[in-house]
Amino acid sequence: MAVYTQVSAEVLAAFLTRYDVGELVSAKGIAEGVENSNFLVETTRDRFILTLYEKRVAAADLPFFMALLDHLDAKGLPVPPAIKDRDGIEIQELEGRPACLIRFMPGVSLSHPTPAQALAAGSAMGEMHRAVADFAPTRENSMGVDTWRPLLDRCGRSLDQIAPGLYDDLAAALDHVEARWPRDTLDRVAIHADLFPDNVLMLGDTVTSLIDFYFACTDIRVYDLAVMHGAWAFDGAGRNYDAAVGEALIRGYERHFPLSAEERGLFATLASGACIRFALSRAWDWLNTPPDALVMRKDPLAYMRRLGHYHPALAMRVA
Amino acid sequence: MAVYTQVSAEVLAAFLTRYDVGELVSAKGIAEGVENSNFLVETTRDRFILTLYEKRVAAADLPFFMALLDHLDAKGLPVPPAIKDRDGIEIQELEGRPACLIRFMPGVSLSHPTPAQALAAGSAMGEMHRAVADFAPTRENSMGVDTWRPLLDRCGRSLDQIAPGLYDDLAAALDHVEARWPRDTLDRVAIHADLFPDNVLMLGDTVTSLIDFYFACTDIRVYDLAVMHGAWAFDGAGRNYDAAVGEALIRGYERHFPLSAEERGLFATLASGACIRFALSRAWDWLNTPPDALVMRKDPLAYMRRLGHYHPALAMRVA
Numbered sequence: 150m151a152v153y154t155q156v157s158a159e160v161l162a163a164f165l166t167r168y169d170v171g172e173l174v175s176a177k178g179i180a181e182g183v184e185n186s187n188f189l190v191e192t193t194r195d196r197f198i199l200t201l202y203e204k205r206v207a208a209a210d211l212p213f214f215m216a217l218l219d220h221l222d223a224k225g226l227p228v229p230p231a232i233k234d235r236d237g238i239e240i241q242e243l244e245g246r247p248a249c250l251i252r253f254m255p256g257v258s259l260s261h262p263t264p265a266q267a268l269a270a271g272s273a274m275g276e277m278h279r280a281v282a283d284f285a286p287t288r289e290n291s292m293g294v295d296t297w298r299p300l301l302d303r304c305g306r307s308l309d310q311i312a313p314g315l316y317d318d319l320a321a322a323l324d325h326v327e328a329r330w331p332r333d334t335l336d337r338v339a340i341h342a343d344l345f346p347d348n349v350l351m352l353g354d355t356v357t358s359l360i361d362f363y364f365a366c367t368d369i370r371v372y373d374l375a376v377m378h379g380a381w382a383f384d385g386a387g388r389n390y391d392a393a394v395g396e397a398l399i400r401g402y403e404r405h406f407p408l409s410a411e412e413r414g415l416f417a418t419l420a421s422g423a424c425i426r427f428a429l430s431r432a433w434d435w436l437n438t439p440p441d442a443l444v445m446r447k448d449p450l451a452y453m454r455r456l457g458h459y460h461p462a463l464a465m466r467v468a
Numbered sequence: 469m470a471v472y473t474q475v476s477a478e479v480l481a482a483f484l485t486r487y488d489v490g491e492l493v494s495a496k497g498i499a500e501g502v503e504n505s506n507f508l509v510e511t512t513r514d515r516f517i518l519t520l521y522e523k524r525v526a527a528a529d530l531p532f533f534m535a536l537l538d539h540l541d542a543k544g545l546p547v548p549p550a551i552k553d554r555d556g557i558e559i560q561e562l563e564g565r566p567a568c569l570i571r572f573m574p575g576v577s578l579s580h581p582t583p584a585q586a587l588a589a590g591s592a593m594g595e596m597h598r599a600v601a602d603f604a605p606t607r608e609n610s611m612g613v614d615t616w617r618p619l620l621d622r623c624g625r626s627l628d629q630i631a632p633g634l635y636d637d638l639a640a641a642l643d644h645v646e647a648r649w650p651r652d653t654l655d656r657v658a659i660h661a662d663l664f665p666d667n668v669l670m671l672g673d674t675v676t677s678l679i680d681f682y683f684a685c686t687d688i689r690v691y692d693l694a695v696m697h698g699a700w701a702f703d704g705a706g707r708n709y710d711a712a713v714g715e716a717l718i719r720g721y722e723r724h725f726p727l728s729a730e731e732r733g734l735f736a737t738l739a740s741g742a743c744i745r746f747a748l749s750r751a752w753d754w755l756n757t758p759p760d761a762l763v764m765r766k767d768p769l770a771y772m773r774r775l776g777h778y779h780p781a782l783a784m785r786v787a
Binding site: 157158159161162173174176177179181189191255256257258259260352 | 476477481492496497498508575576577579
């Protein structure tokens with residue numbers, strides 16, 4: 150949510166000569182995305198996003214992300230692929246960091262999507278899953294089900310500094326979800342894995358871009374929808390479920406992939422898994438971010454409350 | 469250097485209906501300017517900067533700044549005026565803050581201006597000073613010569629935490645400069661008072677915009693040039709003076725206002741005053757910013773070193 154690496158206008162103008170994109174006209178550091186440095190760059194021909202990848206995005210994973218974006222773009226889906234330089238190279242180095250010049254996409258991220266907007270976004274996810282049927286590369290989910298127990302152990306009893314009883318609550322939820330997690334039966338494809346409203350650009354009720362593919366990986370297809378459901382259908386604090394939005398998301402998705410009986414039966418487990426994943430990653434960040442740092446700490450308990458919605462039996466004592 | 473106040477896409481779209489500017493297409497929080505929240509906003513018709521004024525800019529001063537920008541724009545100078553809404557209003561309120569929708573200006577801020585670029589920038593300042601000859605509103609310089617002693621006193625001996633001896637060095641420099649400060653003899657006009665390279669947008673050797681007028685005030689005309697000289701003609705640490713850049717700035721300025729013998733004689737005093745002003749404001753920020761905050765603390769000593777260039781007799785023992 151900040152610019153971590155500065156790029157001078159002189160360095161940027163020289164960088165752009167690698168590409169056939171015209172000359173630099175304007176560059177503004179922008180405050181968004183995961184922990185990367187982003188610039189909105191205008192040239193005499195077009196606009197672009199320049200991204201420098203900071204520590205959270207592993208350079209080794211960039212080829213997977215960029216291949217996925219190219220694949221989706223080639224199929225006509227609204228995603229921002231990296232621009233190729235004169236030698237056909239997408240992943241560059243700038244100021245000592247991996248860097249990509251990326252197509253600028255119109256649209257805005259909504260704070261309070263309506264059911265009509267959720268329907269369009271759910272449908273866009275379905276289209277994306279259709280389009281990856283023939284996408285061969287794979288990437289393990291670095292935040293997948295098998296990483297939750299080790300992350301819980303690393304957080305340990307420090308979790309109780311966030312809310313008394315949080316460690317026990319999370320451990321009980323994880324026992325429940327792990328025991329029911331579908332390991333082999335459901336369809337697995339390349340998923341976005343983080344399709345929050347932030348990562349969907351829209352104009353009116355039309356999706357203009359899916360963005361921020363930096364958690365994309367190979368995992369259970371309907372888990373992607375479960376992540377999206379938890380992110381879209383609740384208020385930020387996770388207290389109130391908006392059934393109209395939640396149902397519209399699924400209805401939009403089902404235009405492309407009607408849920409099977411097994412997927413319906415497992416949806417609450419997949420969504421509970423998503424809640425554990427975000428509660429844990431937020432808790433880790435919370436415990437490792439100084440309270441006076443100027444970054445927003447996202448509340449882990451907002452996902453403990455969602456967990457109670459999906460599995461009332463797991464309703465957190467602390468939330 | 470961050471977005472302090474978030475504006476949702478829904479709120480922004482509604483805000484734009486006050487204006488005749490088309491509909492919202494894109495909005496990105498941008499990381500620049502003084503301590504305001506800035507967004508690069510694109511509509512179906514054009515691009516704009518939306519600024520929400522945070523605590524450092526007093527709402528009471530906005531009419532002066534906006535009138536000055538309108539005056540300069542009307543004379544054809546490259547500056548970004550505020551857009552008027554359908555009722556002719558420039559200064560709005562949004563999310564509880566004063567807010568202006570501002571014309572987008574092309575160009576980039578240079579990190580290492582060349583002499584040719586300095587010549588153009590010096591000339592642009594001269595043009596600006598020409599254009600304000602008939603600008604009637606006035607604003608006291610909130611960082612002017614009479615504020616330096618009180619600010620030094622408020623910092624007090626804490627200055628020595630930054631560098632041992634800094635308080636005594638600054639006090640001695642201030643004694644020297646105050647005794648020689650021209651109180652009545654030099655021309656006074658509306659000045660920018662902060663025309664660092666950051667605040668001049670250029671394309672090649674052409675100035676495309678002067679920006680960030682939020683320290684603009686009525687003060688000694690050549691003091692504006694002295695501030696600019698200190699900001700442009702040294703490396704960031706203030707160790708090395710670039711005579712070609714410094715002389716080009718003055719040569720550019722003199723296209724419009726040849727310096728009088730008196731102005732030449734007082735230039736080192738005015739420039740020393742500028743060094744004291746920036747050393748003090750940076751020192752105050754330094755002492756009042758936690759070392760682990762994610763904002764860049766600018767080094768006060770970089771201005772103590774410049775002071776030694778302008779007045780070798782004042783060369784700081786600490787720098």
